Each structure stands twice: as structure tokens, then as C-alpha cells.
Amino acid sequence: MQPIVISTEKLTKQFGDFTAVSQITFDVQAGEIFGFLGANGAGKTTAMKMLCGLLIPTSGKATVAGFNVFTQTEQIKRNIGYMSQKFSLYEDLTVLENIRFYGGIYGMRTRDINSKSLDLIKRLNMHEVKDKLVESLPLGWKQKLAFSVAVFHEPKIVFLDEPTGGVDPVTRRQFWDLIYEAANRGITIFVTTHYMDEAEYCNRISMMVDGEIMALDSPSNLKKQFNSKTMDDVFYKLARNAKRGD
Amino acid sequence: MRTLRFLLKKEFLQIFRNKTVLKLIIALPLMQLLILPLAADFEIKNINIAIVDNDLSPMSQQLTSTIAASGYFKIIDSGNSYKIAFQQIENDKADLILQIPQNFEREMVREQSGNLFIAVNAINGAKANVGSVYLNRIIMEFNANIRTKLVGNTQNATLQSMEITSQFRFNKYLNYRLFMVPGILVMLVTLVGTYMCALNLVREKEIGTIEQINVTPIRKHHFILGKLIPFWIIGVFVFSVGLFIVAYPVYGVIVRGSIAVLYSYLSIYLVAVLGIGLLISTYSTNQQQAMSLAFFFLMIFFLMSGLFTPIDGMPDWAKWITRFNPVTYFIDVMRMVVMKGSGFVDLKVHFLVTIGFALFFNTWAIWNYRKTS
Numbered sequence: 001m002q003p004i005v006i007s008t009e010k011l012t013k014q015f016g017d018f019t020a021v022s023q024i025t026f027d028v029q030a031g032e033i034f035g036f037l038g039a040n041g042a043g044k045t046t047a048m049k050m051l052c053g054l055l056i057p058t059s060g061k062a063t064v065a066g067f068n069v070f071t072q073t074e075q076i077k078r079n080i081g082y083m084s085q086k087f088s089l090y091e092d093l094t095v096l097e098n099i100r101f102y103g104g105i106y107g108m109r110t111r112d113i114n115s116k117s118l119d120l121i122k123r124l125n126m127h128e129v130k131d132k133l134v135e136s137l138p139l140g141w142k143q144k145l146a147f148s149v150a151v152f153h154e155p156k157i158v159f160l161d162e163p164t165g166g167v168d169p170v171t172r173r174q175f176w177d178l179i180y181e182a183a184n185r186g187i188t189i190f191v192t193t194h195y196m197d198e199a200e201y202c203n204r205i206s207m208m209v210d211g212e213i214m215a216l217d218s219p220s221n222l223k224k225q226f227n228s229k230t231m232d233d234v235f236y237k238l239a240r241n242a243k244r245g246d
Numbered sequence: 247m248r249t250l251r252f253l254l255k256k257e258f259l260q261i262f263r264n265k266t267v268l269k270l271i272i273a274l275p276l277m278q279l280l281i282l283p284l285a286a287d288f289e290i291k292n293i294n295i296a297i298v299d300n301d302l303s304p305m306s307q308q309l310t311s312t313i314a315a316s317g318y319f320k321i322i323d324s325g326n327s328y329k330i331a332f333q334q335i336e337n338d339k340a341d342l343i344l345q346i347p348q349n350f351e352r353e354m355v356r357e358q359s360g361n362l363f364i365a366v367n368a369i370n371g372a373k374a375n376v377g378s379v380y381l382n383r384i385i386m387e388f389n390a391n392i393r394t395k396l397v398g399n400t401q402n403a404t405l406q407s408m409e410i411t412s413q414f415r416f417n418k419y420l421n422y423r424l425f426m427v428p429g430i431l432v433m434l435v436t437l438v439g440t441y442m443c444a445l446n447l448v449r450e451k452e453i454g455t456i457e458q459i460n461v462t463p464i465r466k467h468h469f470i471l472g473k474l475i476p477f478w479i480i481g482v483f484v485f486s487v488g489l490f491i492v493a494y495p496v497y498g499v500i501v502r503g504s505i506a507v508l509y510s511y512l513s514i515y516l517v518a519v520l521g522i523g524l525l526i527s528t529y530s531t532n533q534q535q536a537m538s539l540a541f542f543f544l545m546i547f548f549l550m551s552g553l554f555t556p557i558d559g560m561p562d563w564a565k566w567i568t569r570f571n572p573v574t575y576f577i578d579v580m581r582m583v584v585m586k587g588s589g590f591v592d593l594k595v596h597f598l599v600t601i602g603f604a605l606f607f608n609t610w611a612i613w614n615y616r617k618t619s
Contacts, residue, residue, distance in 0.1 A: 053461065054460055074463060077461055078463045080461065082458065084457050084458065086454030087453075087454065088454050088457065088458035089455075089458075090256070090260065090455060091453070092260050092264065093256065093260065097256070097259060100252075101255075101256045102462070104249070104251075105249050105252050105459075106462060106463065107248070107463070133263075
């Protein structure tokens with residue numbers, strides 16, 4: 001049994017009268033690829049922001065990398081990587097400048113930044129474009145770069161919020177290769193997605209409906225539990241009763 | 247400190263890569279300083295005057311030509327009819343009517359007194375006021391001249407001659423530009439500082455990079471310093487370009503006081519102004535909001551700063567507002583240092599108040615900028 005890196009207990013976030021996330025309880029083990037699924041408006045992003053220290057929860061308990069999400073958000077930030085729905089690299093900086101900047105603000109040593117960034121560029125096959133502005137790259141490349149930058153400082157956990165939105169299937173496949181690579185290095189992956197084929201790649205998935213976690217297990221167990229052949233079907237069975245939506 | 251270095255490097259890379267911003271930094275001060283002082287000139291010339299001469303005597307013609315020669319008036323032909331002249335006022339073609347009555351010369355000679363009538367178009371109050379004052383003065387002088395001529399050197403001619411000689415200190419030739427250019431320079435530095443700082447931060451909010459920054463261990467004050475320092479440097483640069491490349495060679499503005507005092511004040515002032523920019527950015531979620539907010543405040547700051555209208559002429563409540571306006575203090579400092587050569591001791595209050603502004607706005611901005619919500 002791997003140590004637990006994320007642990008929540010009845011974690012809740014309210015915005016006024018609206019309960020975005022309602023009493024979610026789950027644990028994530030080190031090195032796991034944890035899929036966080038749910039329809040639009042189910043509260044995935046809110047839950048993730050609480051775990052990243054971007055939002056302070058209303059009630060409940062949670063620790064990330066051993067730190068309390070209420071009081072130790074700055075310590076949490078030193079131990080995680082984050083890739084948001086919105087593309088979050090600087091478009092007016094080059095590939096190399098972005099990597100160096102993020103390495104630098106995480107306090108990496110200059111020598112490490114230099115050697116690791118060259119290594120990364122080689123792995124991403126971006127040697128030709130390393131001095132090009134990020135805005136000139138195709139979306140798929142940008143996403144791969146954004147992920148690599150998010151794990152550049154070797155965090156314990158990386159949070160990915162719909163990282164493959166709008167990306168073609170081939171690039172998505174490559175993207176998941178990068179995720180596996182990171183998981184093999186021992187980085188815990190916490191990922192939200194709308195693609196059910198991607199859900200199959202996860203070790204375990206949780207399904208959120210209207211702010212609550214309705215199911216949590218490995219993809220194969222979930223299919224058994226809901227008597228379905230595909231994850232699509234599982235998702236449909238759970239999410240069709242949702243009251244919230246776009 | 248290392249984090250700060252990375253932030254500064256990133257910020258400068260972005261600024262120098264943004265061609266629009268670069269043009270703004272260089273061209274804006276040059277253009278504005280070259281154009282605005284020429285326009286913001288309160289000296290009134292070309293006052294349109296319609297002269298209705300019902301006398302048509304040598305004396306009335308002499309008066310007309312004196313007025314024409316003064317250089318302030320443009321005589322408009324109204325065919326010596328008051329009716330037409332009045333229509334011209336109504337159509338805004340004339341600013342003043344001077345009516346010379348019939349038998350003006352005869353009465354001047356016989357009775358030693360004559361009546362002239364002036365009608366003033368007071369829609370543009372400043373022009374009307376200045377116009378009638380000029381005209382009055384010209385007529386008085388004319389009056390004094392003909393009196394000596396008519397009466398000769400008799401006793402009562404000397405009775406009413408009292409002349410005032412004024413000496414203008416600090417701006418010997420009442421050059422309006424020496425007064426305006428330093429003020430406009432202040433306006434520019436304020437504009438560039440507030441806008442650039444506010445827009446830059448809000449842009450990071452808009453494109454979402456700020457969220458990425460917020461999940462990193464960057465400290466709040468490092469991030470804010472990373473934004474303040476580059477724009478502080480740009481502010482000093484814009485000011486120097488304006489002062490040494492435009493104000494001095496083009497308008498002959500020479501700093502009488504100490505440049506060191508001026509720049510020390512500028513350093514503090516810029517921190518205050520950038521604080522306003524930061525504060526605006528923490529309350530806006532997109533660039534439009536930031537622009538509107540900045541526009542709202544800067545408009546009030548400029549209009550109530552004594553740049554265009556003297557503060558002494560404002561009502562008490564307005565004077566009170568100007569005391570809470572940082573721009574007021576810098577304009578004052580500029581005019582005092584540049585024109586009068588005031589030193590640090592004369593400006594102690596200005597320095598203290600501006601330090602207060604800098605602390606106030608920046609503390610508020612940092613307090614309101616949250617990495618978590």
C-alpha cells in the first residue's frame with residue numbers, strides 16, 4: 001500500500017446559498033493516476049482549486065502532501081504542479097524562457113534548470129522551436145509543453161484541469177504518454193476530463209454529480225458495478241439525473 | 247530575491263517584446279509634450295471686435311486704429327450698424343461690440359467727456375472677461391493721450407496720472423509655457439504609470455497566467471515588486487525624456503532648483519502612482535474595467551490638480567479634495583523646483599504627503615491582491 005498524498009473528509013465549498021462541492025471524502029495514493037470526472041458544473045474545478053490552495057474550503061478537512069488546505073496553502077504550493085483549463089504559459093515568451101521562468105520561481109538551482117530544460121526540449125522534440133514564441137506553437141504542442149512545465153520542478157502531485165480540451169486524438173495519446181512517464185517517476189496525477197477513453201487510462205476514478213461524489217473505483221470495477229460495457233455508459237447512468245448543468 | 251530576479255527578467259522580456267508598449271513609452275511623451283503646451287495656452291488673442299462708428303471723426307478713427315494695432319483684436323466689418331453687429335454676436339462671429347456715438351469727437355473737445363458703449367458676448371466667459379479688460383485698458387490709454395493733447399500741460403492733466411510698474415518674478419516674460427510644460431510632464435508620468443501598471447496586471451488575469459502564478463510558491467510582495475520595479479524604471483525614463491529631450495530644447499524649460507530633489511520626489515511619486523495602478527487592477531477582472539476605472543480617477547486627478555485651473559480659485563470643498571490628490575503635489579513640486587528653484591526644505595510637506603500616498607495605495611493594493619479566495 002502506497003502512502004496517501006491527498007486525503008479529504010467531508011470537504012465542502014459554498015458560494016452564498018450555492019453548495020458547489022458538498023461533503024466529498026476520498027483518498028489518493030502516491031503514484032496513482034486519479035481521474036476526477038463529472039458533468040459540466042458538477043464542481044470538479046472548485047474541488048481541485050481547494051486542493052491546490054487557490055480556494056479556501058467552507059468546511060470539512062483535507063490534506064495535500066501532508067499539509068492542511070486551510071492553513072498551509074503556501075507549503076502545499078511548493079509541493080504541487082498545476083495546469084489549468086485556460087492555457088497558462090506566457091505566449092509572448094519563448095519555449096525556453098517559459099521553462100526557465102517556472103523553474104526559477106519554484107526555486108530550482110540555475111545549473112539544474114539549464115541541464116533539465118535542454119533534456120526536456122529533447123524529450124519533447126522541440127529543439128527546432130525552443131527559441132520561438134509559445135504563441136506560434138500548435139495547440140497540442142502548447143498543452144504538452146504546459147504539462148511538462150507543470151512537472152518540471154518534480155512536484156509530489158500534479159493537478160490537471162481538463163488538460164486535453166480541443167486537442168486531436170493523436171496528440172492526446174502522446175499527452176497521456178507524458179502523464180504515464182511522470183507517474184512512473186512517482187508523481188501523483190490528479191486529472192479531470194470529459195473524455196471517457198482517457199478515464200480508462202486512470203487507476204481509479206471518481207464521478208461527481210451536483211457537487212457530490214457518487215461513485216469511486218477503478219474503471220473496470222465501475223463498469224461491473226453499473227452493469228455497463230463502456231465508461232461512456234457509466235457516465236451517462238450517473239450524470240443523467242444531474243440537476244445542474246450549463 | 248532570486249524569485250524576484252526571475253520575475254523581473256520575465257517582465258522586461260515581455261515589455262521589450264511588445265512593440266505597442268514600446269512605441270507608447272517613447273512616442274507618447276514626445277507627442278504630447280510637443281502638442282499640448284501649444285494648445286493649453288491661456289493667452290487670448292484674436293478677439294473679434296465689431297466697431298460701430300457713428301461719429302466717423304478723426305478721433306474715432308484714431309481709436310479704431312489704436313485697437314487694431316494692439317494685436318489682440320481682429321476687427322470685423324459690420325457696416326457701422328449696431329443691428330448687424332449684434333447679429334454677429336448672436337452668430338458667434340463677434341466677441342465684442344464697441345459703439346462710438348455720434349458727436350463723440352465734438353463732445354470730447356467741448357465737454358471734455360465722451361461716452362463709449364461696449365457689449366460683450368459672455369458665452370466664453372474667459373474670453374469675454376479678458377477682451378473687455380484689454381479694451382478698457384486701450385481706451386484708458388487713448389483717453390490719457392488725447393487728454394494731454396487737448397488740455398495741454400495744464401495742472402489738471404497731471405492730476406490723474408498714476409502708473410503702476412510691475413516686476414514679474416520667476417517667470418519674467420509671463421511665458422505661459424514655462425508654467426504649463428512641467429505640469430503636462432506630471433500628467434504624462436501619471437498617465438503612463440497608472441495605465442501600464444494596471445493593464446499589465448489585469449492582462450495576466452485575463453489570459454489566466456495569474457492563476458498559474460497563484461499556485462506557485464511566489465510570495466505576494468515578490469510578485470508585486472516584480473510588477474512595480476519595471477514600470478518605475480519606465481516612469482523615470484519617460485520623465486527624463488520629457489524633461490531633457492523636449493522641455494529643455496523645445497520650450498527652454500530650465501530646472502532652477504536641484505535635479506536631485508526633483509528626482510527624489512519623482513521616485514516616491516511613481517511608487518504612489520503605480521500603487522494606484524495596482525489597486526485598480528485588483529478591483530478589475532478585465533482590461534476594459536481597468537481602463538474605465540483608471541480613466542475615471544485620472545480625469546478627476548487632472549482636473550482637480552491645479553494644472554489647468556488655479557486651485558486658489560476653487561470653492562472650499564474643491565480645495566479640500568485637491569489635498570487628497572497626488573497629482574496636485576507633484577505639479578506644485580515641479581513648478582516650485584523648476585521655476586522658483588525651491589529646495590528640499592520648502593518641499594518637506596510635499597515629500598511627506600506623497601510618502602503617505604505611496605504607503606496607503608500600495609498597502610491597500612497588496613491587501614486586496616489575494617492568492618487565494
